Amino acid sequence: MSTAVAKKIQMVDLKGQYQKIKTEVDKAIQEVLDNTAFINGPAVKEFQADLEKYLEVKHVMPCANGTDALQIAMMALGLRPGDEVITASFTYIATAEVIGLLGLTPVLVEVNPDTFCIDAAAIEKAITPKTKAIVPVHLYGQCADMETILAVAKKHNLFVIEDVAQAIGAVYTFSDGRKCKAGTMGTIGCTSFFPSKNLGCYGDGGAMYTNDDELAKKCRMIAHHGQSVQYVHDVLGVNSRLDTIQAAVLKVKLKHLDEYAAARNHAAAFYDKAFASHPKIKIPVRSANSTHVFHQYTLQLNGVDRNKIREGLAAKDIPSMIYYPIPVHKQKAYQNENNANTNFSNTEKLAACVLSLPMHTELNDETLQYIADHLLTLLKN
Ligand SMILES: *Cc1c(COP(=O)(O)O)cnc(C)c1O
Numbered sequence: 001m002s003t004a005v006a007k008k009i010q011m012v013d014l015k016g017q018y019q020k021i022k023t024e025v026d027k028a029i030q031e032v033l034d035n036t037a038f039i040n041g042p043a044v045k046e047f048q049a050d051l052e053k054y055l056e057v058k059h060v061m062p063c064a065n066g067t068d069a070l071q072i073a074m075m076a077l078g079l080r081p082g083d084e085v086i087t088a089s090f091t092y093i094a095t096a097e098v099i100g101l102l103g104l105t106p107v108l109v110e111v112n113p114d115t116f117c118i119d120a121a122a123i124e125k126a127i128t129p130k131t132k133a134i135v136p137v138h139l140y141g142q143c144a145d146m147e148t149i150l151a152v153a154k155k156h157n158l159f160v161i162e163d164v165a166q167a168i169g170a171v172y173t174f175s176d177g178r179k180c181k182a183g184t185m186g187t188i189g190c191t192s193f194f195p196s197k198n199l200g201c202y203g204d205g206g207a208m209y210t211n212d213d214e215l216a217k218k219c220r221m222i223a224h225h226g227q228s229v230q231y232v233h234d235v236l237g238v239n240s241r242l243d244t245i246q247a248a249v250l251k252v253k254l255k256h257l258d259e260y261a262a263a264r265n266h267a268a269a270f271y272d273k274a275f276a277s278h279p280k281i282k283i284p285v286r287s288a289n290s291t292h293v294f295h296q297y298t299l300q301l302n303g304v305d306r307n308k309i310r311e312g313l314a315a316k317d318i319p320s321m322i323y324y325p326i327p328v329h330k331q332k333a334y335q336n337e338n339n340a341n342t343n344f345s346n347t348e349k350l351a352a353c354v355l356s357l358p359m360h361t362e363l364n365d366e367t368l369q370y371i372a373d374h375l376l377t378l379l380k381n
Contacts, residue, residue, distance in 0.1 A: 009358055009367060011319050012196045016362035017260075021252060028248040041244030047251040051207065054169075054254060057184045059216035061208045062242035063223045066165040066192025069206040070135070071098040072240060073188045076218040077159050079104050079132055086126050087135040087163075088118040088144075089327050089347040095137055095163050096328045107131070108329050113346045114285035116140055116298070116354075120148035126342075127152075133159040138167035138182050140298055140323075141198065141264075143290035146172050146185050153186075160186030164209075166295035168199045169257050173289050182290075183209050188219075193242075193250055198264070198295050199257050201246040263361040264294035267368055271297055271357060274372035280304055280379055296323055297359040304379060306355060312378040318371050321356045 007016070018025065032041060044062060051060045063069050079085065081103030087095050089108040099106040109126050110119045116139045123134060134153055136144035146162075153160045164183035168191050173179050183189020191197075193205030208219050218235075221228060226237030242250075253260075268284070275281045282300035286292055301309065310320050327347045328334050357371060 007367070009318055009371065010360070011321055011356075011358050012360045013362040014195055014200070017360070021256065024252045025249055028252050029245055032245050032248050038244050039241060041247070043244050043248040043251055044242055047242075047247040047254065048207075050251055050254055051209075054257070055181045055184055055209055057181070057189075057209045058211045058213070059209065061210075061216055061219045061223065062247065063206045063208065063240040064242065065204040065240075066163075066190060066194065066197075066206040067094040067098060068223070068238065068240040069190035069192070069208045070094065070161065070163065071102065072219050072222050072238065073161050073190050073208050074098060074102055074104065074133070075222050075236075075238075076215055077133065077161070077187065079159075082130065083132040084128060084130040085133045085135060086123055086131060088137050088139070089329050089344050090116060090324065090350055091137040091139060091163070091328065092165070092324065093328065093331070094165075095135055096334055099135070100334070104132075105130070106328075106334065108334075108342070108344070110342070110344055110346050111139075111350065112145075113300075113350065115142060115144070115287050116350065117142070117144035118149070119346070120145040120152065123149065124152050124156075127156050127158075131156065131158060133161055133187075135161045135163055136186070137163040137165075138170060138290075140284070141167050141170060141293040141295035142284075142287050143167060143170050143172040143182050145287075145289070146180075147174055147289065150185060159188075162186045162189040164189045165192035165194075165197060167293055168197070169261050170293045171291045184211070187212065188215060193246065198260060198293050199250065199253060201249045201253070203243065203246050205242050205246045205250065206240075207242070260361045261291075261293045263363070264297075264359060265292065267359060267363045268292070268294045268297050270365060270368040271299075271372060274368075274376065275299065278376070278379065294359055296321075296356045298323065298354050298356045300350070300353045301355055302353060306353065309355065309375070309378050312381075313371075313374060316370075316374045318374055319358060322351075322354060323356050325351055327351050
């Protein structure tokens with residue numbers, strides 16, 4: 001068995017990643033400091049243009065964080081209190097939170113136990129005359145079943161708001177061969193640049209993307225106090241900006257995003273090989289239609305005491321996480337009648353058996369072997 005690794009293992013190694021791009025990043029930040037254009041400085045527009053090109057989308061609208069991106073998108077689409085918005089029961093709370101915050105009704109739908117993403121077949125059953133939008137979450141870095149979701153949305157005339165916070169850069173292939181980046185297929189995509197996300201800045205940040213000119217204009221206006229021209233406020237807005245310093249960091253990191261995805265895929269392939277044949281482990285299932293950018297590498301453990309495994313890993317300085325231990329429908333703040341009669345057995349099973357292992361851009365084979373060996377040993381006991 002491999003022995004202790006030299007460097008402390010982390011879920012996400014931001015420091016190791018920074019060290020490699022320090023010269024570029026420091027220079028970019030210093031430029032912002034020299035210009036003192038902290039709000040809407042040139043780096044914001046430059047990063048926006050770079051991201052539009054990378055995603056092959058007409059408009060990127062930067063904002064302060066991923067939660068704001070979802071909220072502004074829903075405001076810009078004109079969703080009104082009482083409207084129902086369908087989303088996944090197994091997601092980070094922000095997705096459901098903004099729906100509730102705007103007085104809309106979150107209608108939670110079961111997920112697919114293989115992909116962890118919203119069960120596209122279950123969506124149609126949840127549609128009522130009040131339904132206005134579907135929010136698929138591309139959980140852990142792989143796209144939801146967008147072809148089916150877009151077809152259902154078209155049939156029922158619904159908006160599709162993609163939550164791309166965990167899947168920036170993932171590519172979806174439609175059955176006609178057409179390829180699209182995550183977040184550019186629906187009405188609008190919403191992402192987060194939280195430091196630990198695949199494209200993370202050094203603070204908070206977020207963005208929306210769309211090919212719709214009018215919608216882009218509305219989002220920009222809402223993010224800027226509903227202002228059309230200075231001191232003229234046409235609609236109710238919020239204050240949500242991407243800081244220039246964060247945009248400068250993101251502009252540097254965007255150039256490395258594909259390398260980062262490759263490094264994450266290397267780590268995932270290593271884990272896959274180590275765990276694939278184990279009877280108590282289900283490795284992440286790769287969707288046939290989507291690439292995976294491995295925001296998380298999440299195993300399903302069966303017939304084991306998950307807490308004991310986590311403690312055993314921690315004793316060897318191996319961190320692990322449970323994303324997410326309590327599904328949205330079990331949260332006190334989200335008990336509503338729309339969810340009362342629905343079966344969430346997949347979600348509940350996942351919440352009880354998932355385990356995410358360290359996943360980042362700086363994992364070497366020695367560290368991966370160390371993690372794999374120890375997990376396999378713990379599963380023997
Ligand atoms: C991180 C995340 C968000 C929220 O992003 P913030 O920038 O933290 O506000 C929303 N949805 C999902 C699925 C996320 O993982």
